[in-house]
Amino acid sequence: MTAVITIDNLTMSYGSDIIQKDLTFTINRGDIFAIMGGSGCGKSTLLRHLIGLHRPRTGTIYYGTEDFWTLDDQEQSLILRKTGILYQSGALWSSMTLADNLALPLQQYTNLSGSMIQDIIHFKLSLVGLKGCEDYYPSEISGGMRKRAGLARAIVLDPEYLFFDEPSAGLDPVNAKNLDELIVEIRNSLGATVVLVTHELHSIFAIATNAVYLDAEEKTMLAVGSPEEMLNNSTHQNVIDFLTRGEGRRRTSS
Amino acid sequence: MLQHSPPPEYRVQQITEEEVRLKLLGNWTLASTIPSLDPIRDLLDRTALRSISFDTSELKTWDSLLPVFILRLIDLCAPPAVELQFDGLPAGAKNLLHLSCSTPPKPLKKKPDTSFITRLGHTTISLVDKGEGLISFTGEIIIACIQTLNGKSKFRYNDFWNFIQSTGADALPIVSLISVLVGVILAFVGAVQLQMFGVQIYIANLVGLAMVMEMGAMMSGVIMAGRTGAAYAAQLGTMQVNEEIDALRTLGISPVAFLVLPRMFALMLMLPLLCVYADLLGILGGAIIGVSMLDLSLVEYFEYTRKAIQLDQCLQGLIKSAVYGILVGYAGCLRGLQCGRSASSVGQAATSAVVTGIVLIVIADAIMTFLFNFSKTM
Structure with missing residues (x-):
């Protein structure tokens, strides 16, 4: 397995407040890697560090062999060109139709013709089940559809790395399951590496191949590996409590 | 490297008369x-x-x-x-084609x-809805005022003092700048005309009367519409988006009494004070031009100003400014409470609050000026 993203001794902070420290783990090609932990532990903050929105206090983030935060703007932009991000609320631009939301990255980063861009938009929207919704504005569609439209925008440039911030938050169980399945399908089809910020246990056990657990009290990672391994082998009570909804390992396994 | 990689192409291979195979080559x-x-x-x-079938044995990347x-x-087919x-x-x-189809x-x-x-x-329909909204909002304000005076509705004094601070003291710098400049502009325009008749001393009368009767109240009202009216609309609009107003209603608390009255009362009280302040600074602005361009002495200028201005004219400006305060607060709060549920609607509410506030100020000014003149002739 090839490590595509390596986090080495990372410490994150807001001003003088340390959010997480001494984070060291790798994300392999083709992984669906879950960043998990309780509310306020710094999951989304770690995601912001990974996608270049927040500079680490100390430590390094490698994309392949390149230290992201020592690269110049242009080199960083080349890496970010290979990433697709689905934000928690979808983060669609409200003044644009869904088609325009998808067209913007294509116009920014490719020299494709107008008709080709339209075809790609139709294709990507049909992948997420939104065929025919090209002319809708984000305010005219439901929350679940906004998430899926956000996913279509995230994959519009065929990214190597896909980042999801709480993808199933605010969705009903059926829509959440459908979105999980869609993430796996798209990962399998595009061959992308997926990084998922979530505290939804269903999603974690259903789709994550590897995960890291961030702890809000210890302010560091307490476990890394596949969710099943963590559940069976972790010695940290907080990890077990998180993965069993506080019911304990024995009760869950029975 | 990608530029030198083989471009996407395909070759058509005839298998039978009715069947072809597309051999895909290069980087797709x-x-x-x-x-x-x-x-x-x-x-x-x-x-x-x-x-049609496909052969991808020589397809590199896709x-x-x-x-x-x-x-x-x-x-096509x-x-x-x-x-x-x-x-x-x-x-x-x-897999992707299956998903797509x-x-x-x-x-x-x-x-x-x-x-x-x-x-x-x-x-x-939209006009009728808006009219209904206006009437119902006005009614709610009246009811909330009565309930507050009777002690049946809770008035947020902490909020009220905060609004007094933000609409009054915090607005002084911008009101100072605008008022001095308005005084300077009035004096400058008047000076050119009055000098032609050698009666430049009357510049003090012109600036003084214009400021206390119209410009002080009008300019401070317009500043408040842009500054405070928009802020009120944005605050209440954001509360609407965050469902905070729904939370108040479900608790049986009137959003008008709780959110609107402190804001409107703060503006109604502060705008007359700002108006007096704007009047004085406008007169000072006029004096700067009078002394520097028209060779008038400062004492002479203020003496003529004092003689020109009557108490009822000052009151006229103060009454107008209190009305403008109510109207700006009304427009800001109305647009805020009418705000939609999206982020963009907060911006629209703020813009609409400013436009509505200024339009109401101008209309009210015209009506009040007419009424004040009419009352003098009676």
Whole structure:
């Protein structure tokens, strides 16, 4: 397995407040890697560090062999060109139709013709089940559809790395399951590496191949590996409590 | 490196009279141009083609370009007239095509009816709705005032003092700047005309009267509409988006008494004070021009100003400014409470609050000026 993203001794902070420290783990090609932990532990903050929105206090983030935060703007932009991000609320631009939301990255980063861009938009929207919704504005569609439209925008440039911030938050169980399945399908089809910020246990056990657990009290990672391994082998009570909804390992396994 | 990689292309291999195989070669990525379907179109026109299969043994890399090409091919061949056999395609591409074709299209967005009758109907309904909204909001304010005076409704004094601070003291710098400049502009315009008749001393009368009767109240009202009215609309609009106002209503607390009254009372009290302050600074602005350009002495200028201004004229300005305060607060809070549920509607509410506030100020000024003049002639 090839490590595509390596986090080495990372410490994150807001001003003088340390959010997480001494984070060291790798994300392999083709992984669906879950960043998990309780509310306020710094999951989304770690995601912001990974996608270049927040500079680490100390430590390094490698994309392949390149230290992201020592690269110049242009080199960083080349890496970010290979990433697709689905934000928690979808983060669609409200003044644009869904088609325009998808067209913007294509116009920014490719020299494709107008008709080709339209075809790609139709294709990507049909992948997420939104065929025919090209002319809708984000305010005219439901929350679940906004998430899926956000996913279509995230994959519009065929990214190597896909980042999801709480993808199933605010969705009903059926829509959440459908979105999980869609993430796996798209990962399998595009061959992308997926990084998922979530505290939804269903999603974690259903789709994550590897995960890291961030702890809000210890302010560091307490476990890394596949969710099943963590559940069976972790010695940290907080990890077990998180993965069993506080019911304990024995009760869950029975 | 990508530029030197082989571009996407395909070769048509005739298997039988009714079947062809497309051999895909090179890199089928978005960095390249999608190959034309003209050879297939020709084939469809010339032959009785029934089946197309794919050979991807020499396909190097691919991304969305490949599925988009296949989707174009599907449109061209219009199955089942021509059968497309996807077995030879990469598994990922087959998967994507399956995903893309598996969900039925959603109904297309209906285009709005733009006929004159429809637009007239929509405009009428919208005007009626707005009128209802205005009446009901005004009624709610009156009821909330009565309830507050009776002690039946809770008045947030902490908020009230905060609004006093933000609408009054915090606005002093901008009111100072604008008022001095208005005084300077009035004096400058007047000076040119009055000098022609040698009566430049009357510049003090002109600036003084203009400031206390009109410009002090008007300018401070307009500043408050842009500064505080917009802020009120944005605050209440954001509360609407965050469902904070719904939370108040479900607790049986009137948002008008709780949120609107402290804001409106703060503006109603502060605007007359700001008006007095604006009057004084406007007169000072006029004095700067009078002393520096017209060779008047400062004492002389202020003496003429004092003689020109009557108490009832000052009161006229103060009454106007209190009314403007109510109107600006009314417009800001109304637009805030009418705000939609999206982030963009907060911006629209703020803009609308400023426009409504200024329009109301001008209309009220015209009415009050007429009434004050009418009362003098009685």
